[in-house]
Amino acid sequence: xxxxxxxxxxxxxxxxxxxxxxxxxxxxxxxxxxxxxxxxxxxxxxxxxxxxxxxxxxxxxxxxxxxxxxxxxxxxxxxxxxxxxxxxxxxxxxxxxxxxxxxxxxxxxxxxxxxxxxxxxxxxxxxxxxxxxxxxxxxxxxxxxxxxxxxxxxxxxxxxxxxxxxxxxxxxxxxxxxxxxxxxxxxxxxxxxxxxxxxxxxxxxxxxxxxxxxxxxxxxxxxxxxxxxxxxxxxxxxxxxxxxxxxxxxxxxxxxxxxxxxxxxxxxxxxxxxxxxxxxxxxxxxxxxxxxxxxxxxxxxxxxxxxxxxxxxxxxxxxxxxxxxxxxxxxxxxxxxxxxxxxxxxxxxxxxxxxxxxxxxxxxxxxxxxxxxxxxxxxxxxxxxxxxxxxxxxxxxxxxxxxxxxxxxxxxxxxxxxxxxxxxxxxx
Amino acid sequence: xxxxxxxxxxxxxxxxxxxxxxxxxxxxxxxxxxxxxxxxxxxxxxxxxxxxxxxxxxxxxxxxxxxxxxxxxxxxxxxxxxxxxxxxxxxxxxxxxxxxxxxxxxxxxxxxxxxxxxxxxxxxxxxxxxxxxxxxxxxxxxxxxxxxxxxxxxxxxxxxxxxxxxxxxxxxxxxxxxxxxxxxxxxxxxxxxxxxxxxxxxxxxxxxxxxxxxxx
Numbered sequence: 001x002x003x004x005x006x007x008x009x010x011x012x013x014x015x016x017x018x019x020x021x022x023x024x025x026x027x028x029x030x031x032x033x034x035x036x037x038x039x040x041x042x043x044x045x046x047x048x049x050x051x052x053x054x055x056x057x058x059x060x061x062x063x064x065x066x067x068x069x070x071x072x073x074x075x076x077x078x079x080x081x082x083x084x085x086x087x088x089x090x091x092x093x094x095x096x097x098x099x100x101x102x103x104x105x106x107x108x109x110x111x112x113x114x115x116x117x118x119x120x121x122x123x124x125x126x127x128x129x130x131x132x133x134x135x136x137x138x139x140x141x142x143x144x145x146x147x148x149x150x151x152x153x154x155x156x157x158x159x160x161x162x163x164x165x166x167x168x169x170x171x172x173x174x175x176x177x178x179x180x181x182x183x184x185x186x187x188x189x190x191x192x193x194x195x196x197x198x199x200x201x202x203x204x205x206x207x208x209x210x211x212x213x214x215x216x217x218x219x220x221x222x223x224x225x226x227x228x229x230x231x232x233x234x235x236x237x238x239x240x241x242x243x244x245x246x247x248x249x250x251x252x253x254x255x256x257x258x259x260x261x262x263x264x265x266x267x268x269x270x271x272x273x274x275x276x277x278x279x280x281x282x283x284x285x286x287x288x289x290x291x292x293x294x295x296x297x298x299x300x301x302x303x304x305x306x307x308x309x310x311x312x313x314x315x316x317x318x319x320x321x322x323x324x325x326x327x328x329x330x331x332x333x334x335x336x337x338x339x340x341x342x343x344x345x346x347x348x349x350x351x352x353x354x355x356x357x358x359x360x361x362x363x364x365x366x367x368x369x370x371x372x373x374x375x376x377x378x379x380x381x382x383x384x385x386x387x388x389x390x391x392x393x394x395x396x397x398x399x400x401x402x403x404x405x406x407x408x409x410x411x412x413x414x415x416x417x418x419x420x421x422x423x424x425x426x427x428x
Numbered sequence: 429x430x431x432x433x434x435x436x437x438x439x440x441x442x443x444x445x446x447x448x449x450x451x452x453x454x455x456x457x458x459x460x461x462x463x464x465x466x467x468x469x470x471x472x473x474x475x476x477x478x479x480x481x482x483x484x485x486x487x488x489x490x491x492x493x494x495x496x497x498x499x500x501x502x503x504x505x506x507x508x509x510x511x512x513x514x515x516x517x518x519x520x521x522x523x524x525x526x527x528x529x530x531x532x533x534x535x536x537x538x539x540x541x542x543x544x545x546x547x548x549x550x551x552x553x554x555x556x557x558x559x560x561x562x563x564x565x566x567x568x569x570x571x572x573x574x575x576x577x578x579x580x581x582x583x584x585x586x587x588x589x590x591x592x593x594x595x596x597x598x599x600x601x602x603x604x605x606x607x608x609x610x611x612x613x614x615x616x617x618x619x620x621x622x623x624x625x626x627x628x629x630x631x632x633x634x635x636x637x638x639x640x641x642x643x644x
Contacts, residue, residue, distance in 0.1 A: 284578035284620075307575040309430075323575040324547045363576065363585050374588040381461040382547035383592070385585060 031101065038098055045091045052084040161338070162318070165293065165301045206272050206298060209350050217357035221281040226270060227295065230277035230316065237311025272296060277317065280353065282360040284308055286326065288333075290352065291317030298349045303337055303356065305329045324380075328387040328421065329359065336391040351391075358389045358416040369423035377421050386418035430550075430574040431582040431622045433590065434630040436638055437567035439604035445564045452600045453553050453567065454542060460596055462544035468552045468570075470539040471496040471559075472631060475531040492531065493635065494522070495628050505628035509636075512615045514625050536560070539568055548574050549589065556638065566638045569606060577622050579613070609633050 056077060063073035160167065210222050225233065273296030280288040287308050293301035302317035305326040314320065321327050336355055340348040366373050367386040376383050437453075439445055458464075473494040495505040496519070504522060506515040525531055541554020549571060556566035571589060576582040590608055597606065611626075611633040618625055 284576065284581045309575075309577055325575055363581055372588065373584055374592060376460065376592070380547075383460075383549060383589065384547070 035098065035101055038094055038101075042091060042094050042098070045087050045094065048087050049084060049091070052080050052087060055080045056084070158334075161334075162302070165299075165341075206275060206349075209298075209353060212350075213353055213357060216354065217360065219282060219360060220357050221283070222353075223279045223281070224270065224275045225277040225279065226274050227276040227291075230279070230289070231313065233279075234311065234315040235313050237315060278353070280356050281308065282357075285360055285362060286329075287315075288356045288359070289315065289317045289319075290349075290356070292349070299341075299345065300337060300349050300352050303330070303333045303352060305333065305359070324382050325362075325384055325387060328384060329362070332388050336389075339391055355389065355391055355416070358418075361418070362387070365418045367420045367423050368417040369419055375420040375422065380421070384421065386420045386423070388419040388421060388424045390417045390419070429577050429622045429624065430572050431576055431579055431586065432570055432572040432627055432630070433586050433608050434627070434634055435569040435571065435590070435606040435608045436634050437569075437604055438607045438637070443603040445567065447555065447564060449602050449604070450541070450553065450555050450567050452602055453569070453597065456593075456596050456600065457544045457546070457551055457553060460546065460592070462546040462551055465543045465545045465550070468498050468539075468541060468543045468554060470498055470631070472537045472539065472635070473533045474535045474537075475525075476534040478529055478532050493632055494533075495631055497624055497627060500624050503624065505624065507628050507632040509632050512617075514616045514618070514628050514632075516625060516628075537565065541568075550574060568634070579620050579622055579626070607637070609637060 059073045059076035059080065062076070063070055206224070210224075213220070213222060276292050276295040278290040278292065278300075280290070285308065287306045287310070289304050289306070290300050291302045293299060304315075304317050304319050304321070306315050306319070306321045307323050307326055310321060310323075321330060333352075333356070337348070337352055340351040340355075344351075363385055364373070365386065367375065373385050374383050375386075437445070437449060475492040475494060477492075491509045493507045493509070495507065497503070497505065502519050504517050504519045506517060507513070508515075536559040538557050538559055539554050540557070541552060544551040544553070551572075552568075552570040554568055555564055556568055557563070558565060571586065571593070573582050573585055573589070576585070590606075594606065609630075611629045613619075613626055613629060616625070616629050618629065
């Protein structure tokens with residue numbers, strides 16, 4: 001339970017603590033104030049209990065260390081014991097009062113004299129709020145200090161990543177994962193993420209990377225763009241009439257050639273040092289946009305996923321898909337990108353592109369943990385397919401043929417495990 | 429266009445339909461997290477050819493359906509099941525048909541109910557009521573998975589959703605179950621990319637079942 005460091009004490013004098021019948025006659029704001037004050041007293045008592053327990057332990061420790069001072073420790077123990085007993089009694093009576101006034105249960109609501117206000121709530125995460133509806137007003141399901149801090153940290157790391165990508169280092173990424181408390185520990189991956197760094201070192205240029213990707217994931221189309229060209233293309237995507245597209249792959253082929261992009265290693269139209277955006281298109285499944293910074297380099301700085309039907313100026317590497325499934329994949333992709341950048345900057349582009357290709361099975365591959373495709377995520381109240389793909393690699397990873405399903409073999413080297421959001425928390 | 433599956437309620441033989449089932453279905457949707465999003469309405473019309481001269485044999489198609497969909501207010505769809513034809517026309521065709529008097533509306537069915545949003549899914553649950561009477565003829569559901577528009581790629585997702593839905597609704601122990609019938613879109617010359625034509629075909633396929641289940 002969350003204990004405030006110094007419980008706020010009501011300015012009013014001590015209430016009459018022995019008369020729960022009082023509460024029914026008082027107006028709600030006074031009930032609320034009384035209840036808040038009682039809760040803070042309860043918090044103080046609990047703190048006292050904790051201190052008492054510490055003292056008891058200290059006394060026992062003392063007794064263990066110096067047996068000839070046992071008398072002194074006995075006295076300490078006895079003193080603490082009576083103090084603790086008193087604390088517990090106080091706590092018990094306070095708890096009873098709180099219960100009677102309906103704070104710890106819903107009895108006020110049942111009695112129907114709440115005058116439209118709800119009694120102070122002790123929420124499941126331990127936060128205490130005066131009015132339940134305040135949490136809804138805060139706009140979050142859990143608007144406690146813990147959640148606000150978590151959100152602030154996330155906003156800070158997002159902005160830091162965006163404006164100061166060169167300040168990223170391993171210590172920070174590990175630290176932020178722990179603090180955010182949402183550290184996902186993905187399982188080992190094979191195939192698309194090569195176990196041998198040598199394989200990746202051979203891919204020195206962008207065309208090399210694209211060529212090797214074509215071999216690994218032949219169903220995925222890869223296009224490169226200059227930054228402005230991508231914005232034009234993104235806006236034009238929305239103007240494609242959806243009902244009249246008969247053969248979508250043809251459309252994209254036409255579009256790309258008119259935008260002077262390089263397709264499949266044909267780097268004649270734009271030179272390597274002008275490439276700022278890489279598009280990976282898995283027809284009818286997803287479109288991923290990767291941004292390179294600085295232009296012409298091989299360091300990715302952002303990635304985002306979208307539906308193939310989405311179009312408009314928001315479709316870029318820092319954009320947000322309107323669909324929940326792609327938005328969650330994008331969020332997870334941010335973490336993967338951070339991980340790749342922190343472990344080996346030189347190969348991060350190759351790694352992230354290969355990892356993106358593993359999502360071609362987003363709507364067909366079942367979760368490696370629960371073996372289902374769709375899962376209702378209780379905290380998000382959404383039904384989602386497995387949106388997480390493992391990205392951590394171990395140097396000793398080998399592919400285990402007996403773990404592959406038939407669909408895995410069909411996709412070539414797509415051995416990466418997929419997880420639902422809820423499932424990936426508990427593996428390893 | 430996003431991929432949609434149509435499901436209709438198949439009552440247990442010997443039991444009757446009731447609006448209770450509809451209410452229970454709506455509650456089920458809300459229990460899995462659906463947010464009510466508005467109402468929906470589609471109108472399906474059975475046409476029969478008008479015979480000026482009773483003696484002359486008629487070679488007009490018999491099973492001729494017209495469908496007005498809420499998501500395409502400017503269009504009207506015709507389905508000829510025996511000939512496997514589906515056609516999209518402007519909504520004003522209905523006026524033209526009335527003027528021509530070559531076909532008369534035999535029965536008009538109204539599908540109406542509520543629309544729910546459940547993350548990336550959109551659900552519609554409604555009843556099928558003839559315009560002439562108030563009798564309940566059937567209960568229909570539409571499930572749409574918005575991020576995808578390829579029928580092939582979305583098949584597994586919709587199948588699993590259908591399983592989840594069946595599990596949820598079976599807890600209510602209602603007399604009957606929802607059924608999804610696979611329509612053969614290729615027969616009608618339709619592609620893998622989902623369109624309102626596909627919806628029209630699914631309605632036509634459903635009608636045969638619905639009529640068999642409840643005597644019209």
